[in-house]
Amino acid sequence: MQRKISGKRSAEAQKYRTLYSTKHWKTLRRQALTRDKYRCQHSGCCEYLQVGRDHPCSAVVHHLEPHKGDLELFFDLDNLQSVCWTCHSGDIQSTEARRYDSTIGADGWPIDQKHPVHSF
Secondary structure (H helix, E strand, O other): OOOOOOOOOOHHHHHHHHHHOOOHHHHHHHHHHHHHOOOOOOOOOOOEEEEOOOOOEEEEEEEOOOOOOOOOHHOOOEEEEEEHHHHHHHHHHHHHHHOOOEEEEOOEEEEOOOHHHHHO
């Protein structure tokens, strides 16, 4: 399965893309993957992460809080989570785009207080 990487990034995002090729990032990325035992940490997925870019379980190291070029957030190991490409490109990015989590709790209501249903 080939994944398509969009070339449509904001000017702001283009500025910090180079951070991902630094030695410091590569070391931090490896530390996050090792800490998380090369398993997807997203919502109980727990798939073993794969090396490479062409597998649905390819390893992605995700910033929990978007850094938007903030170097402190970018290089903060506690702000990193190892996830599979499928979770990252699906649920995680959808949640970020919506700005709220749509997960439903045991009571049948969305668990995220930012969900629109909680504004009534």
